[in-house]
Amino acid sequence: MKRVAVIGTGQTKHTKARDDVTQSELVREATTRALADAGITIHDVDAVVLSNMELFEGRALPEMWVGEGAGGYRKPVMKIATGGTSGTSACIAGYHQCASGLFDIVLVVGWEKHSEGATQTGMALTDPLWDRNVASGAVGNFALSISQYVAERGVTPQQAAKVAVKARRNAARNPYAHLQMDGITVEKVLESRMLADPIHLLDMCPQSDGACAVIYAAEDRAPKLCPRPAWVRAAVTRHDQPYIGDLDRRLVTMRTLRDAAREAYQRVGITEPLKEIDVAEIYEPVSYAELAWYEALGFCAEGEAGRLIDDGITEMNGELPVNPSGGVLSTNPVGASGVIRVAEAVMQVMGRAGDHQVPDARLALATGYGVYAWSDVIILSTG
Amino acid sequence: MTELLRVSHTMTLSWRYGTSWYFAEFIRALRDERRLLGLRCPVCRRVYLPPRPVCGNCYAELREWVEVKDSGTVRAFTIVHTPIIDPTSGQLRPTPYGMALIQLDGADTTLNHYLAESNPAKIRIGMRVQAVWREERRGTLSDIVHFVEMNNQTMNDEQ
Amino acid sequence: MNNDTMNNDGFITAGVNLSFNYAAGEAASRFLIALRDEKKIWGTRCPACQRVLVPARSFCPRCFVDTGEWVEVGPAGTVSAFAPLSPLLPGEGLGVRVGLALIHLDGADTALAHFIGEADAPRIGLRVVAVFAESRSGHILDIAYFKPTER
Numbered sequence: 001m002k003r004v005a006v007i008g009t010g011q012t013k014h015t016k017a018r019d020d021v022t023q024s025e026l027v028r029e030a031t032t033r034a035l036a037d038a039g040i041t042i043h044d045v046d047a048v049v050l051s052n053m054e055l056f057e058g059r060a061l062p063e064m065w066v067g068e069g070a071g072g073y074r075k076p077v078m079k080i081a082t083g084g085t086s087g088t089s090a091c092i093a094g095y096h097q098c099a100s101g102l103f104d105i106v107l108v109v110g111w112e113k114h115s116e117g118a119t120q121t122g123m124a125l126t127d128p129l130w131d132r133n134v135a136s137g138a139v140g141n142f143a144l145s146i147s148q149y150v151a152e153r154g155v156t157p158q159q160a161a162k163v164a165v166k167a168r169r170n171a172a173r174n175p176y177a178h179l180q181m182d183g184i185t186v187e188k189v190l191e192s193r194m195l196a197d198p199i200h201l202l203d204m205c206p207q208s209d210g211a212c213a214v215i216y217a218a219e220d221r222a223p224k225l226c227p228r229p230a231w232v233r234a235a236v237t238r239h240d241q242p243y244i245g246d247l248d249r250r251l252v253t254m255r256t257l258r259d260a261a262r263e264a265y266q267r268v269g270i271t272e273p274l275k276e277i278d279v280a281e282i283y284e285p286v287s288y289a290e291l292a293w294y295e296a297l298g299f300c301a302e303g304e305a306g307r308l309i310d311d312g313i314t315e316m317n318g319e320l321p322v323n324p325s326g327g328v329l330s331t332n333p334v335g336a337s338g339v340i341r342v343a344e345a346v347m348q349v350m351g352r353a354g355d356h357q358v359p360d361a362r363l364a365l366a367t368g369y370g371v372y373a374w375s376d377v378i379i380l381s382t383g
Numbered sequence: 384m385t386e387l388l389r390v391s392h393t394m395t396l397s398w399r400y401g402t403s404w405y406f407a408e409f410i411r412a413l414r415d416e417r418r419l420l421g422l423r424c425p426v427c428r429r430v431y432l433p434p435r436p437v438c439g440n441c442y443a444e445l446r447e448w449v450e451v452k453d454s455g456t457v458r459a460f461t462i463v464h465t466p467i468i469d470p471t472s473g474q475l476r477p478t479p480y481g482m483a484l485i486q487l488d489g490a491d492t493t494l495n496h497y498l499a500e501s502n503p504a505k506i507r508i509g510m511r512v513q514a515v516w517r518e519e520r521r522g523t524l525s526d527i528v529h530f531v532e533m534n535n536q537t538m539n540d541e542q
Numbered sequence: 543m544n545n546d547t548m549n550n551d552g553f554i555t556a557g558v559n560l561s562f563n564y565a566a567g568e569a570a571s572r573f574l575i576a577l578r579d580e581k582k583i584w585g586t587r588c589p590a591c592q593r594v595l596v597p598a599r600s601f602c603p604r605c606f607v608d609t610g611e612w613v614e615v616g617p618a619g620t621v622s623a624f625a626p627l628s629p630l631l632p633g634e635g636l637g638v639r640v641g642l643a644l645i646h647l648d649g650a651d652t653a654l655a656h657f658i659g660e661a662d663a664p665r666i667g668l669r670v671v672a673v674f675a676e677s678r679s680g681h682i683l684d685i686a687y688f689k690p691t692e693r
Binding site for chain 2: 019020058120123128129130131133134135136137139140143144145146147148151193194195196197198199240241243244245246248249
């Protein structure tokens with residue numbers, strides 16, 4: 001198995017609607033930026049992995065129709081669609097392809113064009129025998145789990161709102177982020193429309209149009225192509241039972257994230273994540289989730305997540321900045337969101353994160369979250 | 384600046400999902416006898432309702448049916464404010480509405496279903512609830528209209 | 543609207559209507575507007591391989607570079623592939639359209655998939671010309687079909 005590093009990233013400015021481009025053209029934007037960042041051409045790419053939730057835009061086989069936008073012509077192309085984890089799963093698949101020694105340079109591109117989609121398509125995600133009987137949508141479904149988490153771990157709406165504020169204020173320093181609300185406050189979050197108790201509008205992630213690409217190179221190519229590559233130190237995936245009624249207290253235990261993180265930390269030799277990790281880009285679909293992820297990732301003990309946000313430990317100037325990019329709460333083209341986590345973690349390690357750079361970031365964590373409880377954990381570092 | 388066009392398409396899709404022996408038996412008991420049945424794992428003894436063919440934790444096949452009551456305990460809840468199309472009626476479900484994960488007496492998993500109550504101040508985790516059944520059952524989980532708090536149970540479905 | 547029903551024969555049927563709105567993007571919008579407003583068909587040329595791509599598009603997928611020059615093509619062309627249409631149901635009329643074809647428009651290097659109409663003997667090699675619809679909206683079916691031509 002070869003060591004693999006990311007040598008370049010590229011993304012589009014994520015927005016509510018990109019009327020000016022097709023899905024192919026959107027993907028091409030991110031792809032050409034990543035190629036430029038990596039200093040290579042499309043002809044240097046050996047394989048392409050795409051990430052997209054085709055269901056949302058009603059476009060089957062996006063790897064065929066949109067693959068050309070990622071330079072897929074006459075190359076091996078595969079598509080991954082695993083809900084919110086699509087992007088991180090695709091990044092892990094691309095890493096596997098490169099680590100296998102079969103491909104030297106692998107391009108991974110994720111995208112979504114929610115402005116083209118129909119909101120009812122989400123219905124097709126529910127199990128037709130049982131769960132489809134009870135209408136609630138993704139927000140209602142998540143709100144159920146939050147009620148258990150709040151009851152057992154005691155986090156408050158104010159603490160959740162602080163997560164939402166942190167995200168949008170960070171995003172104001174990220175030129176690619178969709179939502180940039182420099183003036184957002186805890187009060188504004190709590191005054192915003194209630195979607196499903198206790199989730200307010202501003203607690204929730206948006207739906208965006210956008211694309212993001214990363215390029216992997218195997219160990220014999222990476223240092224020649226990139227002065228400071230971001231080496232993949234661990235890439236772990238865990239899935240779980242599909243029904244939230246069977247997953248006992250989903251957010252409280254979050255066993256997939258817990259298990260994936262434990263294995264990833266073991267691989268890298270991390271024993272104190274809060275101290276040893278310099279920056280984290282974690283996939284948080286709603287503010288409360290980020291608090292649950294702090295505990296599952298071992299940043300703090302169970303019941304301590306509220307204190308972590310209250311004490312500013314995960315702010316930009318805190319001990320472990322979480323989501324300097326603004327996270328999923330600020331930008332959410334679902335097929336791209338997981339790739340953005342990896343790309344942003346890479347940018348931190350490479351020192352290319354501009355106004356939202358965490359000083360001296362050398363070890364970065366990226367996570368993906370999807371469907372009901374799937375988790376991906378990826379760790380990158382400078383050496 | 385170019386005039387930017389959008390091309391619209393409407394897809395009418397329909398599907399026909401095959402069900403299985405455990406679904407058929409569960410639905411039969413629900414529709415014909417107004418009984419709820421769960422399946423017990425031979426290894427961890429967990430009772431699954433709705434029923435599954437395999438225990439997700441043990442990988443063991445589930446074959447033992449267990450009687451489950453139509454009363455239970457709220458383990459999670461929310462009040463939904465965003466209107467969404469109810470798949471069983473094809474109509475927008477009026478908001479706000481209460482929804483919960485309910486652990487029915489005799490089961491170890493929870494059932495996602497509606498609550499009659501839509502005031503969050505009147506709902507709490509640990510609350511005891513009772514199913515309200517439709518007059519005529521068609522053989523679907525929607526034959527339970529919703530769950531009400533047990534001390535406020537109405538008489539409308541009692542026999 | 544959705545409607546799940548229990549058939550009680552071992553199947554659950556479910557249905558839904560979904561509407562999608564795809565952005566055409568700048569290049570395709572310009573192409574479609576030319577169909578609507580000018581009854582003209584445009585392609586774009588790749589500066590690397592020199593091929594003229596129809597419908598017009600913003601980049602060449604083979605060379606992965608931006609296309610440059612806009613080139614008017616057609617309205618006549620040659621059929622390079624053909625498949626007859628048949629009604630799916632008895633009595634279902636097809637109108638004048640008799641088949642699907644790939645049409646190599648004069649000046650283009652790619653073929654356009656579209657309908658053939660008013661043709662008694664459609665075949666590969668047939669010379670055809672675009673017939674534009676009376677009412678046009680900026681849609682590929684602003685060309686109603688291609689019909690045989692002498693030239």
